[in-house]
Amino acid sequence: MCLIMKADDHDGCVLVAPQNFAMVENGIYRSSFPKPEHFGFLTALNLRSIIYLCPEPYPEESLKFYEANNIKLFQFAIESQKDPPTPIPEDTVMAALRVLVDVRNHPILIHCKAGKHRTGCLVGCLRKVQNWCWSSVLEEYQKYAGLKCRQRDMKCIETFDTVSLRQCLLSIMYRYLGYGPNRKRLLYGEENVQTPKPQATKV
Amino acid sequence: MCLIMKADDHDGCVLVAPQNFAMVENGIYRSSFPKPEHFGFLTALNLRSIIYLCPEPYPEESLKFYEANNIKLFQFAIESQKDPPTPIPEDTVMAALRVLVDVRNHPILIHCKAGKHRTGCLVGCLRKVQNWCWSSVLEEYQKYAGLKCRQRDMKCIETFDTVSLRQCLLSIMYRYLGYGPNRKRLLYGEENVQTPKPQATKV
Numbered sequence: 001m002c003l004i005m006k007a008d009d010h011d012g013c014v015l016v017a018p019q020n021f022a023m024v025e026n027g028i029y030r031s032s033f034p035k036p037e038h039f040g041f042l043t044a045l046n047l048r049s050i051i052y053l054c055p056e057p058y059p060e061e062s063l064k065f066y067e068a069n070n071i072k073l074f075q076f077a078i079e080s081q082k083d084p085p086t087p088i089p090e091d092t093v094m095a096a097l098r099v100l101v102d103v104r105n106h107p108i109l110i111h112c113k114a115g116k117h118r119t120g121c122l123v124g125c126l127r128k129v130q131n132w133c134w135s136s137v138l139e140e141y142q143k144y145a146g147l148k149c150r151q152r153d154m155k156c157i158e159t160f161d162t163v164s165l166r167q168c169l170l171s172i173m174y175r176y177l178g179y180g181p182n183r184k185r186l187l188y189g190e191e192n193v194q195t196p197k198p199q200a201t202k203v
Numbered sequence: 204m205c206l207i208m209k210a211d212d213h214d215g216c217v218l219v220a221p222q223n224f225a226m227v228e229n230g231i232y233r234s235s236f237p238k239p240e241h242f243g244f245l246t247a248l249n250l251r252s253i254i255y256l257c258p259e260p261y262p263e264e265s266l267k268f269y270e271a272n273n274i275k276l277f278q279f280a281i282e283s284q285k286d287p288p289t290p291i292p293e294d295t296v297m298a299a300l301r302v303l304v305d306v307r308n309h310p311i312l313i314h315c316k317a318g319k320h321r322t323g324c325l326v327g328c329l330r331k332v333q334n335w336c337w338s339s340v341l342e343e344y345q346k347y348a349g350l351k352c353r354q355r356d357m358k359c360i361e362t363f364d365t366v367s368l369r370q371c372l373l374s375i376m377y378r379y380l381g382y383g384p385n386r387k388r389l390l391y392g393e394e395n396v397q398t399p400k401p402q403a404t405k406v
Contacts, residue, residue, distance in 0.1 A: 017339035022346075023226045041339075136220035136244075143225075143346055 015041045020115030020144050024123055027106030030144070032115035039065050042109070047071050049105040051096055053078050053118040074099045078118050081150055088121060088156040096122055097129075097165055116145040117153050124157035129165050134158075218244045223318030223347050227326055230309030233347070235318035242268050245312070250274050252308040254299055256281050256321040277302045281321050284353055291324060291359040299325055300332075300368055319348040320356050327360035332368050337361075 018031035018038045033054075034042055048071065052058065055077035066073055076096040078088055099105055100122065112118035120141045127137045137157060142149055221234035221241045237245055251274065255261065258280035269276055279299040281291055302308055303325065315321035323344045330340045340360060345352055 013334065014336040015334045015339070016336045017342075019342065021339070022343075023228065025226065026229050131216065131218045133217040133219045136218070136224070139220075139222065140225075 013040070015044055017041050018111070018115070020119075022144070024110070024126070027103065027108065028100065028126075029107065029109045030115060030119050030123055031109060031111045033111055033113050034062070034109075036061055036065070042071075043069065045107055045109065047107050047109055049074060049099070049108045051076065051099055051108060051110045051122070053096065053110070053112040053122065055079060072105065074105075078112070078121075080113065081117065081152060085150070085152040087152060088118075090156075090160070093122065093125060093156060093160065094164065097125060100126065101129075101165070117150055120145050121153045121156045124153070125160040125162075125165075128157060128160055129162045216243070218247055220244050221314070221318070223322075225347070227313070227329070230306065230311065231303065231329075232310065232312045233318060233322050233326055234312060234314050236314055236316050237265070237312075239264055239268070245274075246272065248310055248312065250310050250312055252277060252302070252311045254279065254302055254311060254313045254325070256299065256313070256315040256325065258282060275308065277308075281315070281324075283316065284320065284355060288353070288355040290355060291321075293359075293363070296325065296328060296359065296363065297367065300328060303329065304368070320353055323348050324356045324359045327356070328363040328365075328368075331360065331363055332365045 016037050018034040018041070021029065021031040021041075024030050029045060029047075031038075042065075047069070050066065050071055050073050052073060052075045054075075058073065058075070063073070065071075074096070076092050078092055079086065096110075100108060100110065110119050110122055124137050124141050127140065138154075141153065141157070145153075219240050221237040221244070224232065224234040224244075227233050232248060232250075245268075250272070253269065253274055253276050255276060255278045257278075261276065261278070266276070268274075277299070279295050281295055282289065299313075303311060303313065313322050313325055327340050327344050330343065341357075344356065344360070348356075
């Protein structure tokens, strides 16, 4: 996180995190809806993209800030829970996850309104792909949802099919396979995965 | 986090996270006391070190696991809160933080017993160095401490002097200043900080 790097630049100027902010993964963050008072904090994160999970349009002031900072906004319209609750559309979750696991979009921030349910769903699905056991996924979901643990979110995470996201995940994998001469090139989506042959170093 | 990288290796074998587990920073994690059922999870984190914040000795089984996986254990004996509460020794917190911000120890896991108070203190001090505002630091502390927000922890974080840790922090900074020919060498502790001059590339 670049906050450390920027600590000296910000001396005496405190950074206000959006509520429910946390780091999910290298290059992946989550929070509630960021407001102008959080722009300093977002700048320190050095964000490349944002995943926004609500159908409502974005405030003009925030859009201007993103544009000025070259932050790409990906919007996926998931309705908030109604009575009776409608299921979260699988296709939308999958589309958001494909953006999320693409390291070309990192550092990336996921947010909805409160950073509890829709965001919690997406993170829960990611954890499933990471083979986290159900109780670990649930514990994390509840930590951010507080007492408001919702049945439709549980169902969304539980029924999420991890297999179809595996290929996408290969893109994030390569980030961890090291830098230097043996690093793998960045793949995306349905590209075939091949291990590049080691190159002889020219003397 | 290497869990993704290892997702294919672990197909069908779920990973159980220690309670109160979370990512704090690139290469920094926090949790409650990990038990043998969490060893698979710890393996996937590819840990290099552990900061243990309790005075009690470590279980033999865990020590063997760490040794087999080349995980260095740094123990800092902070007593749990008694009645009346004794303050957390500043020197101990500073010593733990110096280990924490040294990227040569990363990936690193901080834990105490419940992953709530002593761990929350250390993370809170780190956030202060990152210039987080008090309400953001507190929100994070409370998320993991649950209802058990302790006065002596608040005092420890509030009175923590960030200036003396700045020099150490420069070591973590360089991690974020990029790879490739212009990357900075890793510094530690009180070494002088100098920006290396750009080198001409030999043709």
